[in-house]
Amino acid sequence: xxxxxxxxxxxxxxxxKITDGATATARVDTKGYSYxxxxxxxxAEEGTDAGNATLGVLEADVxxxxxxxxxxxxxxxxxxxxxxxxxxxxxxxRKRYLRLTMTAASVTGSDLIVAGMAVLSRGSxxxxxxxxxxxxxxxxxxxx
Numbered sequence: 001x002x003x004x005x006x007x008x009x010x011x012x013x014x015x016x017k018i019t020d021g022a023t024a025t026a027r028v029d030t031k032g033y034s035y036x037x038x039x040x041x042x043x044a045e046e047g048t049d050a051g052n053a054t055l056g057v058l059e060a061d062v063x064x065x066x067x068x069x070x071x072x073x074x075x076x077x078x079x080x081x082x083x084x085x086x087x088x089x090x091x092x093x094r095k096r097y098l099r100l101t102m103t104a105a106s107v108t109g110s111d112l113i114v115a116g117m118a119v120l121s122r123g124s125x126x127x128x129x130x131x132x133x134x135x136x137x138x139x140x141x142x143x144x
Contacts, residue, residue, distance in 0.1 A: 006123035008033070012100055013040075013116030021106030024114050027063060028098040030091050034122035038087040040102060041116070045079040047109020052076040055085055056101040059094050068099045079105075079112060 012026035030036055042053050055075040058068035071094070077083050089098070102114045 006125070007119060007121040008123070009117065009119045011115065012038070012118040013102060013114060015113060015115040017111060017113050018102065018104045020104055020108060020110050023101055023103040024116075025102075026100045026116055026118075028100065028118045028120070029096065030094070030098060030120060031096055032124050033120035034091050034124070035120070036087075036089040036091055036098060037119040037121070038089070038098075038100060039117040039119075040085045040087070040100065041082070041114065042077055042079055042085075042102065043082050043113035045105075045109065046111040051105030051107045051110055052078050053105060053110070053112055053114075054101075054103045056099075056103075057087055057089070058099040058101070060097050060099070061095045063097060065099075068097075071098075079110075 012028055013024050016024055018024050028036065038057065040055050053076075055077060057071045059071050060067040060069065071089070072087075075085055077085060098118075100116050100118075102116065104110045104112045
């Protein structure tokens, strides 16, 4: 099997606008994969007096929100221009679920457009079909 086909990619946080102090979150189930690459995108801030956005990646063995613990210190992102932050995570010593958080600064004018993509790779088994390479039936895979 081609190693690239032992992966799953999906939009964990769909593009959305978050207002002053609001948070966008997503949970990623990493079962069966040894590696995760997360791409968290933020737009430029709407105002000029806004503070920095905060990005977080947490982990837990269960899906209860209160069980998640921070993997790495939260990243503060200066949003004077659009940014992408990439996390490469070796899952072999990690818990099953990842939780992504993207929080706008809590000052007026800090509204942002945010999005997050998760790519799980080095799967223990190849997908049974192309439908297993994506998160939902709303997604598509094209093999060329």
